[in-house]
Structure formats: C-alpha cells, structure tokens
Amino acid sequence: MAAPKILIPFYSRTGTVEALALAVAEGARSAGAEVRLRRAREVVSPEIIASVPGWKQSAEAMNAKYEAPTADDAVWADGVIFGTPTRFGSMTSELKAYIDSLGGLWAEGKLNGKAGSAFAGSSQMHGGNESTVISLWNPLAHLGFIIVPTGYADGVMFAGAGSPYGASVISGHPPAGPSEAEIAVARFQGRRVTQVAAKLMAAA
Numbered sequence: 704m705a706a707p708k709i710l711i712p713f714y715s716r717t718g719t720v721e722a723l724a725l726a727v728a729e730g731a732r733s734a735g736a737e738v739r740l741r742r743a744r745e746v747v748s749p750e751i752i753a754s755v756p757g758w759k760q761s762a763e764a765m766n767a768k769y770e771a772p773t774a775d776d777a778v779w780a781d782g783v784i785f786g787t788p789t790r791f792g793s794m795t796s797e798l799k800a801y802i803d804s805l806g807g808l809w810a811e812g813k814l815n816g817k818a819g820s821a822f823a824g825s826s827q828m829h830g831g832n833e834s835t836v837i838s839l840w841n842p843l844a845h846l847g848f849i850i851v852p853t854g855y856a857d858g859v860m861f862a863g864a865g866s867p868y869g870a871s872v873i874s875g876h877p878p879a880g881p882s883e884a885e886i887a888v889a890r891f892q893g894r895r896v897t898q899v900a901a902k903l904m905a906a907a
C-alpha cells in the first residue's frame with residue numbers, strides 16, 4: 704500500500720506552534736507518512752502587523768521555510784492535522800481563512816472520509832487549548848473528516864501534557880517551549896493520525 708499522505712497546515716506567529724507542528728510531522732514520518740508542512744499566511748493589514756514588534760520578521764522567516772497551504776494540498780492528503788495558537792479560546796483567523804478556502808472542496812465532497820485532527824498552543828495553562836482544538840472539530844465535521852483525537856491511547860498521554868483532544872503547548876509569556884512531554888504528545892498525534900489514515904485507505 705502507498706504511504707499515507709499527511710498535510711499539516713498550521714499558523715504560528717512566535718514559533719511555539721511551529722515547533723509542535725515539526726514534532727507532529729516527525730511522528731507522522733516515523734509511522735511511514737509522506738508529509739507536507741504548510742504555514743497559513745497573515746490576513747490582517749500591514750499596519751496591524753507593523754504595530755506588533757517582531758511579527759513582520761517572524762512571519763517572513765517562517766514564510767521562507769513553508770509554502771502556504773492550498774486546496775490542492777488538502778485533496779492530496781489522506782489525513783490533515785491542523786495546528787493553531789489560541790486566540791481568545793478559539794482558532795486564529797489565519798488558519799480559519801485557509802479552512803474557509805476549502806468551501807469548493809466541501810461542495811464537491813472531496814474531503815469526505817479523510818482523517819482529520821488538531822493541535823493548539825496557548826500562553827496560559829487554562830487559556831483555551833482544549834476549546835481551541837474543539838473549535839477546529841466544528842469545521843472538520845462539516846468538511847466530512849473522520850475526527851481523530853489523541854485520547855489516552857499511548858503512555859505519553861499520562862505525563863501531564865497535551866489533552867485527549869489533541870497535542871498542545873503552553874508557551875507562557877514571552878512564548879517559550881514546547882517541553883519534552885508536549886513534544887512527545889505531538890509526535891504521538893502524528894503517528895496516530897497516520898495509522899488511522901492507513902486504515903481508512905485500506906478500508907476504502
């Protein structure tokens with residue numbers, strides 16, 4: 704059977720969710736996946752970006768490393784693992800803009816039956832990581848994804864990091880991390896979604 708193809712579209716402004724995305728990719732590859740890592744692009748005006756110290760520079764540095772996610776990437780994938788920082792307990796507008804660009808695929812049912820999963824970052828321990836992952840499950844359901852949570856399906860889930868909904872990073876302020884335990888959950892999520900995608904491919 705062909706290797707499962709895993710797309711990881713993420714948004715990150717200061718690098719912590721990027722680090723988690725890299726760990727998810729590592730886990731997916733370790734389970735045999737071919738991986739595409741993509742960074743959602745800014746959607747606010749240059750004036751707003753310029754008003755936040757370092758935003759322009761970090762966006763340019765990350766955009767030089769990662770292509771923007773496209774609808775074709777989602778069609779290509781057997782599984783999609785979305786990653787986002789928390790914005791007031793929900794996903795970023797940047798990642799949401801990518802999801803909203805998939806409306807044509809929704810109309811054609813092109814994403815039906817693919818594995819879908821989500822991970823998040825927040826600055827506070829109770830700052831909304833879990834609700835942010837679950838906020839991603841809403842559009843995943845509409846798009847027809849088979850939603851894959853991390854559950855307590857591996858020993859790494861008992862080390863006090865992540866959540867049964869998906870991997871997470873608690874970055875603090877200024878942002879730092881992720882910890883080794885948070886990285887371990889992210890790697891597990893990459894492995895698990897790859898394994899589920901392979902089973903869905905075999906069953907199709």
Ligand SMILES: Cc1cc2nc3c(=O)[nH]c(=O)nc-3n(C[C@H](O)[C@H](O)[C@H](O)COP(=O)(O)O)c2cc1C
Pocket residue numbers: 714715716717718719720721787788789790791792793823824825826827828829830831874878
């Ligand atoms: C507009 C805005 C809203 C935010 N809302 C929350 C929040 O509700 N809870 C929280 O813990 N952190 C919140 N944060 C902090 C970010 O989620 C945190 O810095 C982020 O996860 C860092 O990810 P990154 O380094 O990948 O950009 C917010 C940040 C911004 C800019």
